[in-house]
Amino acid sequence: MAIPVTPFAQECRILAHQETSDAVVVDPGGDAQVIIGALEQQGLKLKAILLTHGHLDHVGGTRALLDKFPEVKVYGPHRDDEFLLTTLAQQAAMFGIENSGSFECEYVGDNEVLKLFPDASFKVLHTPGHTPGGVCFYCEEENFVLVGDTLFPGSIGRTDFPRGNFADLENSIKTRLYTLPESTDVMCGHMGDTTIGQEKSSNPYVRG
Ligand SMILES: [Zn+2]
Ligand SMILES: [Zn+2]
Structure with a gap:
């Protein structure tokens, strides 16, 4: 289930296990009461x-x-995004959105596997470019990948924020996302969802 949060309509996801009712929340950008x-x-x-x-x-x-x-435990992002998590107040001023305060998280490493459900795990793909510590979470069992702001339907993440880098982003998309099965559902941080095959064949910014 996707819940648009913040004035940027960032798509917070709730992933739930149907039998156990255990849930994982991905990218709770704001509007915590709604989540x-x-x-x-x-x-x-x-x-x-x-x-x-x-x-x-x-x-x-x-x-x-x-x-x-x-x-509840917080996993991610990669430690290279620590400079962003320690400057949340400045980000709040820059973006003009609410900041519910700082928090502890467990930084994740490339290829680390998070076994969050009995029958589904999330593999960390370190995908720098939009931010240096950006990661995607790949769930092979359920055939989807959570990509944050790395890839969008017909578009890619901005690289004009602090420490963004287009060459890194292009490399991340080509080597870590376009190498996943083409049927993989791509859950994006904004603008809805797509598939790996769709973007490989038609994304105007990074061709497969
Ligand atoms: Zn975003
Ligand atoms: Zn972003």
Whole structure:
């Protein structure tokens, strides 16, 4: 389920296990009360939070979620985005959006596997370019990848933010995303979803 949060309509995801009702929230950028309401309405138990990168529209609601669910662990992004997580107040001023406060997270490494559900795991793909510590989370069992702001339907992430780099982004998309099976569903941080095959054949910025 996708919930648009913040004025940037960042698509926060709730991934839930149908039998156990365990849930993982991906990129809670803000509007934490809306996310909490959705979890409660569906009777879900939040187990973990995944963060694709350190931009405030992806992490701004994390502190508020942890205040409500203190036992929940936060995984990601890669440590190279630490400079963003330590400057959330400045980001709030720059983006003009709310910041629910700083939080502890477990930085993840390339190819690390997070076994968050009994029958589904998330492999970390370090994909610098939009930010240096940006990661994607690939779930092979369910055939999808969470890409944050690395790749969009017919577009790619901006590289004009601090420490963004187009060559890195192009390399990340080509070597880490376009090498996944073409049927893989791509869940993007904005602008909806796509597939690896669709972008490989028609993305105007990075061709497969
Ligand atoms: Zn971003
Ligand atoms: Zn974003």
